[in-house]
Amino acid sequence: MDKRDKLNHPLYCITAEPYSCGRSTLVVVNNMIEAGARIIQYREKDKSGREKYADCLAIRQMTRDRGVTFIVNDDVDLALAVVADGVHIGQNDMPIEAVRALAGHAMIIGLSTHCPEQARDAVLRGADYIGVGPLFATATKKDAGAPVGLDYLDYVVRNIPVPHVAIGGIKRHNLDEVVRHGARCVALVTEIVGAPDVGVRVQEIRAFLERQI
Numbered sequence: 129m130d131k132r133d134k135l136n137h138p139l140y141c142i143t144a145e146p147y148s149c150g151r152s153t154l155v156v157v158n159n160m161i162e163a164g165a166r167i168i169q170y171r172e173k174d175k176s177g178r179e180k181y182a183d184c185l186a187i188r189q190m191t192r193d194r195g196v197t198f199i200v201n202d203d204v205d206l207a208l209a210v211v212a213d214g215v216h217i218g219q220n221d222m223p224i225e226a227v228r229a230l231a232g233h234a235m236i237i238g239l240s241t242h243c244p245e246q247a248r249d250a251v252l253r254g255a256d257y258i259g260v261g262p263l264f265a266t267a268t269k270k271d272a273g274a275p276v277g278l279d280y281l282d283y284v285v286r287n288i289p290v291p292h293v294a295i296g297g298i299k300r301h302n303l304d305e306v307v308r309h310g311a312r313c314v315a316l317v318t319e320i321v322g323a324p325d326v327g328v329r330v331q332e333i334r335a336f337l338e339r340q341i
Contacts, residue, residue, distance in 0.1 A: 131236045132291065134197040134213055135257050137166040138337035140293045140315040141330070142201075144268055145172055148321045156321055157187050161196055163330035169216060169315075171201035184210040199238065204230050214238060216259065219246065224253045238293070242276050247288050259315075260284050262296020263306065268317045278309045285310030303333070307340045 141160045145153045157168055168191055170184055184200060188210045191198040199214040200207035204227050207215040214236025217227060227237055239250045240259040250258045264275050275296065284292050294311035299319045306314055316333060323329035 131213070131234065131256060134236060135167065135291045135313070137197075138313055138341045139165060139330070139334050140167045140169065140295075140313050141165045141320060142169045142171050142315055142317045144317050144321050146174065147268065147318045149324075151321075151326075153183050154186050154190075156326055158190060159326040160320070160330050161190060161194055163327035164334050165196065165330050167197045167199065167313075169199040169201055170212075171216075177206075180206060181209065184212065188212060197236075199236065207231070207235070214256070216240070224250070224255060228254055241284075242273060243280065244283050244287070247284055251288060251290055255290060257291040257293060258284070258288065260292045260294050260311075263294055264297025264302065266297040266317075278305070281306070281309050281311060285312075300333070303336065304340070307337070312341055 143153045143156060148156050153172060160168060168187065170187055172180060172183065184206055188198055198212045199216050200212045201216050202221055204215045204222065208231060215227060215231060216238040217224065218240045224237060224239055231237065236256045238257045238259060239255040241247045241250055247258055260281050262273065262275050263278060263281060281294055291313065293313045293315050294306050295315040298306055298314055298316050320326060320329050
């Protein structure tokens with residue numbers, strides 16, 4: 129499968145154990161996959177390296193067995209160690225050229241962007257996809273910065289040729305607005321991991337997105 133095909137799904141799920149109502153990351157990921165999630169990003173900021181490695185080994189097995197794309201946030205060494213499908217980096221992380229030199233061309237590299245200049249730069253430097261956000265205010269990511277708003281999503285939809293993931297403060301109540309602005313893939317974090325039933329929430333959101341996108 130071409131690496132771009134691995135991104136061709138409307139829902140991008142991200143782990144966040146502090147918001148998971150006492151459930152472990154592995155339980156949440158299994159529930160996501162059972163409900164039909166096809167992209168999982170591992171993003172756990174507060175765990176030790178050993179804990180992250182153990183989590184990611186288990187998630188790699190789950191995702192490989194069921195044909196799910198597995199992305200590791202920030203840590204290219206961890207992504208390589210568990211043979212993840214990709215790594216997602218931020219503007220202040222290791223430069224994308226250095227990540228590509230380590231990871232090779234088979235690995236998906238995503239880059240968070242917050243303005244048109246960063247989006248254009250990401251394409252020129254070889255990002256396979258970009259994160260677009262935070263669209264709305266969010267407390268999930270401590271260094272997320274101020275909301276960029278839907279105008280930036282409009283720009284990306286019209287002008288940026290690589291796939292994008294709309295992210296940041298997206299909930300069920302504003303999901304329709306995000307989709308109406310052209311988002312082809314969206315990430316909801318606490319709306320999913322904090323749901324009373326993660327699987328049911330994933331199914332509801334997937335069904336909505338598949339009708340609209």
